[in-house]
Amino acid sequence: MNAPATPTDGWPVPKSAYIHVPFCRHRCGYCNFSVVAQRDDLIERYVQAIDLELQTLDRPAIETLFIGGGTPTHLPPPVLDRFLNQVGQRFDLNQLVEFSVEANPEDIDPTTLNVLSDHGVNRISLGVQSFHQSKLNILQRGHDEAIAVNAIEMSAERIGNVSIDLIFAAPGETIEQWTEDLRLALSLPIDHLSTYALTFEKGTSFWNRLRQGELKELGDDVEVEMYQTARAMSQTVGLSHYEISNFARPDRQCLHNRAYWDGRGWYAAGPGAANFCDGYRNVNHRSTTTYLKKVESGVSPISESERITVQQYARERFAFGVRMIEGVDVDQLSRESGIDLRELCGADLAKMVSDGLISDVAERVTLTERGILFADGVASTLLG
Numbered sequence: 432m433n434a435p436a437t438p439t440d441g442w443p444v445p446k447s448a449y450i451h452v453p454f455c456r457h458r459c460g461y462c463n464f465s466v467v468a469q470r471d472d473l474i475e476r477y478v479q480a481i482d483l484e485l486q487t488l489d490r491p492a493i494e495t496l497f498i499g500g501g502t503p504t505h506l507p508p509p510v511l512d513r514f515l516n517q518v519g520q521r522f523d524l525n526q527l528v529e530f531s532v533e534a535n536p537e538d539i540d541p542t543t544l545n546v547l548s549d550h551g552v553n554r555i556s557l558g559v560q561s562f563h564q565s566k567l568n569i570l571q572r573g574h575d576e577a578i579a580v581n582a583i584e585m586s587a588e589r590i591g592n593v594s595i596d597l598i599f600a601a602p603g604e605t606i607e608q609w610t611e612d613l614r615l616a617l618s619l620p621i622d623h624l625s626t627y628a629l630t631f632e633k634g635t636s637f638w639n640r641l642r643q644g645e646l647k648e649l650g651d652d653v654e655v656e657m658y659q660t661a662r663a664m665s666q667t668v669g670l671s672h673y674e675i676s677n678f679a680r681p682d683r684q685c686l687h688n689r690a691y692w693d694g695r696g697w698y699a700a701g702p703g704a705a706n707f708c709d710g711y712r713n714v715n716h717r718s719t720t721t722y723l724k725k726v727e728s729g730v731s732p733i734s735e736s737e738r739i740t741v742q743q744y745a746r747e748r749f750a751f752g753v754r755m756i757e758g759v760d761v762d763q764l765s766r767e768s769g770i771d772l773r774e775l776c777g778a779d780l781a782k783m784v785s786d787g788l789i790s791d792v793a794e795r796v797t798l799t800e801r802g803i804l805f806a807d808g809v810a811s812t813l814l815g
């Protein structure tokens with residue numbers, strides 16, 4: 432197959448932006464993100480560096496803005512105020528529909544919520560992870576149930592669109608504990624829920640403790656039961672399962688993440704942040720200090736740059752798209768990308784249909800119930 436140089440209508444023009452704030456109170460043992468803890472002395476330099484990095488953009492119009500981390504709300508309120516103001520001025524926000532900020536429940540108070548709301552933040556994503564004290568202790572989180580519940584209720588009142596993250600399959604966790612976490616979460620005013628099984632990433636202290644036998648993984652069977660419990664319980668309160676790890680009320684799917692999953696292009700700034708612009712994926716230095724030194728000395732903070740082929744683009748959109756419960760319209764994606772995905776992936780699709788992992792009906796490829804449990808494997812097959 433002769434692959435075209437660009438997708439049918441050219442590379443998508445980004446309408447989304449992600450800003451990475453690397454600061455945290457401390458590093459949780461399972462965390463593998465680009466994060467610095469106990470380095471608040473770098474905050475001022477960081478705020479200036481982000482402004483310098485964003486100056487390289489030509490004030491593009493965006494529809495979704497996501498400030499993630501790390502912990503954006505770790506910035507003291509007056510600094511957060513200045514930072515959000517600065518970021519807002521580097522984009523044309525006239526068409527902005529979703530402005531999300533990630534937050535630690537410990538940071539939520541009326542002052543911080545007022546700062547967020549004053550800058551037009553209309554979605555907050557709280558890193559709750561659990562309400563159970565024993566699980567929070569294992570995960571090394573500093574809040575307790577009362578702080579988390581209070582943060583959700585206050586955010587719902589002031590911001591109005593609340594998402595929370597919950598982790599399951601923590602060492603020692605039982606189905607009963609997870610069910611209690613879900614029951615409490617779903618009784619609160621949330622619009623969106625993301626649930627992730629705990630993973631032990633190389634380079635984290637949890638990875639080392641697992642290898643030393645200090646921590647134990649739960650078995651696959653328990654993990655699957657926990658996942659299915661989340662799916663079943665979420666439905667009962669009107670949160671529909673729209674992506675492998677995500678549940679939302681009608682019209683509350685995360686539009687910013689949909690831009691990633693639909694391969695629509697996005698800008699990004701900050702340590703470790705990755706953009707997808709004009710057919711290139713560029714990733715900034717993960718180290719905050721290296722990032723700062725580069726930007727301050729007028730050097731690009733990008734550490735890796737990859738030209739994406741149209742074939743890769745089509746495969747990635749297929750692989751991310753199939754993680755959406757609604758699945759992928761293969762003909763439409765083939766038309767938009769200029770790659771005949773039936774020709775490119777036909778044998779893999781036929782095999783996955785016969786293995787009961789996907790259904791391929793009326794041009795739409797969707798995960799089966801069994802495929803939902805093996806979504807990572809399906810996605811990696813589609814990536815080729």
Ligand code: SF4
Binds near residue numbers: 464
């Ligand atoms: S608060 Fe979140 S980003 Fe920060 S160290 Fe913990 S898990 Fe990582």
